[in-house]
Amino acid sequence: MEIFFQQVVSGLATGGIYGSVALALVMIYQATDVVNYAQGEMAMFSTYIAWTLINAGVPYWWAFFGTLVISFVGGVLLERVIIRPVESAPILTIVIVCIGLLVILNSVAGWIYSYIQKPFPSPFPPKPIMLGTVVFGAHDLGAIGVTLVVLALLYAFFRFTTLGLAMRAAAQNPVSSRLCGIRVGWMLAIGWGLAAMVGAVAGMMVAPIVFLDPNMMAGILIYAFASATLGGFTSPGGAVVGGLIVGVIENLVGTYVHFIGTELKLTVALALILIVLVFKPSGLFGRATIHRV
Amino acid sequence: MLRRTILSALLAALALAPAVTMAADTPGVTATEIKIGNTNPYSGPASAYGTIGKALGAYFKKVNEEGGINGRKINYVTYDDAYSPPKTVEMVRKLVEQDQVALLFQTLGTPTNTAIHKYMNQQKVPHIFVATGATKWNDPKNHAWTMGWQPNYQTEGRIYANYILKNVPDAKIGILYQNDDYGKDYRKGLHDGLGEAAAKKMIVMEQTYEVTDPTIDSQIVNLKNSGANVFFNVTIPKFAVQAIKKAHDIGWKPLHLLNNVSSSLGTTLKPAGLEASKGLITALYMKEITDPQWKNDKGYLDWVAWMKKYYPEGALDDQANAYAYSVAQTLVQVLKQCGNDLSRENIMKQAASLKNLELPLLLPGIKINTSATDFAPIEQEQLARFDGERWVLFGELYDAAKR
Numbered sequence: 001m002e003i004f005f006q007q008v009v010s011g012l013a014t015g016g017i018y019g020s021v022a023l024a025l026v027m028i029y030q031a032t033d034v035v036n037y038a039q040g041e042m043a044m045f046s047t048y049i050a051w052t053l054i055n056a057g058v059p060y061w062w063a064f065f066g067t068l069v070i071s072f073v074g075g076v077l078l079e080r081v082i083i084r085p086v087e088s089a090p091i092l093t094i095v096i097v098c099i100g101l102l103v104i105l106n107s108v109a110g111w112i113y114s115y116i117q118k119p120f121p122s123p124f125p126p127k128p129i130m131l132g133t134v135v136f137g138a139h140d141l142g143a144i145g146v147t148l149v150v151l152a153l154l155y156a157f158f159r160f161t162t163l164g165l166a167m168r169a170a171a172q173n174p175v176s177s178r179l180c181g182i183r184v185g186w187m188l189a190i191g192w193g194l195a196a197m198v199g200a201v202a203g204m205m206v207a208p209i210v211f212l213d214p215n216m217m218a219g220i221l222i223y224a225f226a227s228a229t230l231g232g233f234t235s236p237g238g239a240v241v242g243g244l245i246v247g248v249i250e251n252l253v254g255t256y257v258h259f260i261g262t263e264l265k266l267t268v269a270l271a272l273i274l275i276v277l278v279f280k281p282s283g284l285f286g287r288a289t290i291h292r293v
Numbered sequence: 294m295l296r297r298t299i300l301s302a303l304l305a306a307l308a309l310a311p312a313v314t315m316a317a318d319t320p321g322v323t324a325t326e327i328k329i330g331n332t333n334p335y336s337g338p339a340s341a342y343g344t345i346g347k348a349l350g351a352y353f354k355k356v357n358e359e360g361g362i363n364g365r366k367i368n369y370v371t372y373d374d375a376y377s378p379p380k381t382v383e384m385v386r387k388l389v390e391q392d393q394v395a396l397l398f399q400t401l402g403t404p405t406n407t408a409i410h411k412y413m414n415q416q417k418v419p420h421i422f423v424a425t426g427a428t429k430w431n432d433p434k435n436h437a438w439t440m441g442w443q444p445n446y447q448t449e450g451r452i453y454a455n456y457i458l459k460n461v462p463d464a465k466i467g468i469l470y471q472n473d474d475y476g477k478d479y480r481k482g483l484h485d486g487l488g489e490a491a492a493k494k495m496i497v498m499e500q501t502y503e504v505t506d507p508t509i510d511s512q513i514v515n516l517k518n519s520g521a522n523v524f525f526n527v528t529i530p531k532f533a534v535q536a537i538k539k540a541h542d543i544g545w546k547p548l549h550l551l552n553n554v555s556s557s558l559g560t561t562l563k564p565a566g567l568e569a570s571k572g573l574i575t576a577l578y579m580k581e582i583t584d585p586q587w588k589n590d591k592g593y594l595d596w597v598a599w600m601k602k603y604y605p606e607g608a609l610d611d612q613a614n615a616y617a618y619s620v621a622q623t624l625v626q627v628l629k630q631c632g633n634d635l636s637r638e639n640i641m642k643q644a645a646s647l648k649n650l651e652l653p654l655l656l657p658g659i660k661i662n663t664s665a666t667d668f669a670p671i672e673q674e675q676l677a678r679f680d681g682e683r684w685v686l687f688g689e690l691y692d693a694a695k696r
Contacts, residue, residue, distance in 0.1 A: 011511070110341075119563075210531075215531075219505045262472075262501045263503065
């Protein structure tokens with residue numbers, strides 16, 4: 001039984017990682033109606049910025065918030081320079097532009113920072129917390145906490161602020177929004193900025209666990225997609241819960257279902273995406289979206 | 294008189310002829326140039342290794358500036374295969390059929406080289422010193438055109454088995470390995486080294502991971518829970534740092550045997566934390582360049598001078614750059630031995646005739662030997678224990694060729 005609990009705890013920890021990246025994916029989908037495949041690499045790049053600041057002697061929390069500001073500006077710039085020209089192009093064009101961005105960011109990070117992995121500091125104490133014989137990493141708990149705080153802030157932002165409401169409107173119905181006087185173009189840019197910020201938080205929480213290197217997000221992004229699909233691409237809370245579920249399922253299946261074992265863990269995540277899309281395309285917590293055609 | 298002049302000129306030409314035709318016969322070889330092909334992952338998941346391909350080019354630049362080999366400059370052609378076997382096949386066919394290289398050198402990766410293994414041997418083009426430690430490259434009988442370089446993974450696995458049998462009689466071994474040829478080779482080496490009975494008795498758990506996995510926390514938890522007191526860690530640096538840190542964090546303190554693949558201070562131990570890395574044991578064949586014990590070593594200093602002059606953008610804490618330097622030196626030795634006969638047959642023959650070659654960055658005492666029946670250049674390794682600061686070598690040099 002001890003191993004069961006330890007695996008659940010360890011699954012929640014990795015699930016927290018998936019959830020935080022999934023949250024960034026959902027964020028940009030809500031704000032701009034596109035799925036950003038470069039989200040993981042943007043988060044990785046932001047984390048390198050934080051690493052640079054910390055190495056230059058900036059205290060952790062200053063570096064943390066400094067990175068958020070830089071990421072926001074960077075996200076807005078990306079939208080203005082790269083996405084804006086293809087804004088009204090077919091969805092496939094945007095997808096390909098995002099994939100191009102993914103490859104470029106990955107290579108540029110490797111070029112600037114090399115591919116040697118780097119340790120990234122955690123703001124939480126290194127001492128693990130023991131509950132009976134089950135070990136909780138303080139950072140794992142802290143990271144889940146930070147993700148929940150981000151989630152709460154996003155919820156409040158989209159629900160209670162004029163800007164948040166305007167952004168949702170701009171994403172869902174650009175034409176009507178424009179008629180109401182919302183500057184749709186800028187709303188999309190701000191959406192990219194915010195998503196870059198959420199990604200930066202995810203990156204800085206993930207890096208102490210998986211270590212910082214340009215390919216840090218490659219594996220995580222697939223699980224993040226599974227989490228976002230499971231929770232529903234329209235539901236930020238769903239994305240986080242989806243992440244935790246994926247993390248725990250993955251560990252338990254890997255430990256107890258022997259023909260799957262550790263070899264087919266990724267397959268479980270992919271199968272999950274498929275099953276959800278077939279039986280409940282909007283995810284566990286998402287709203288079904290209806291488009292008039 | 295005129296006739297005599299013509300005759301002697303003809304004779305002289307005839308005397309020269311063999312060398313000239315020989316050179317002209319081999320694709321990629323002229324009187325002034327040897328063309329060498331290579332593939333490396335400059336992009337994609339294994340792009341960390343891309344530095345090897347660049348460092349090789351930097352070494353050949355040095356060779357060329359110093360006059361080349363027997364008057365011939367090296368023309369090094371390297372393509373990106375992104376560590377993707379289909380792409381490797383495409384690039385290697387281009388190298389062999391269009392670029393007409395004389396030989397293929399240091400193509401990187403186990404799956405990638407597997408994809409071109411048969412092709413190279415059908416084409417009878419030297420495919421030498423491949424950048425992978427799989428055991429299958431040492432097969433002169435069936436694959437006479439392919440040769441490895443570094444000690445193979447099975448040999449290393451046997452070294453650890455040997456150590457366990459001698460020092461830990463009550464061993465309960467937990468293994469974590471990458472689920473591919475690389476991981477399975479290490480696993481087989483350990484199994485073979487222990488012998489069937491001991492392996493059955495001692496190995497309490499085996500866990501695998503995929504390169505795509507974000508973390509291996511779950512596997513470490515299972516291994517700790519199995520009660521293992523020996524941990525055989527067969528992971529690439531990305532996962533080795535996680536394993537070392539996680540084991541430390543959850544208070545699991547087994548005898549930790551770390552595969553050579555991840556033994557670098559710069560890429561693995563420093564990121565994982567020197568305190569957490571204390572007590573690790575690995576098998577080494579090269580001087581670890583970030584290890585302070587070599588900082589006044591001539592081989593190391595020469596390497597640094599070369600890096601600064603020819604590859605200033607390369608990282609001085611990346612062991613891969615020292616690896617590339619050493620393997621390039623081995624090729625230069627082979628080409629020197631070839632003299633003026635650069636036929637593909639002779640290149641293979643000379644690659645298989647290295648005798649007691651010592652390189653500045655190999656551990657003292659390690660000698661490269663090959664023969665027509667031995668296509669494994671480096672077969673010696675020595676165990677080392679990490680004391681929190683450096684690898685401390687202990688025991689004697691293990692020589693796989695003598696067993």
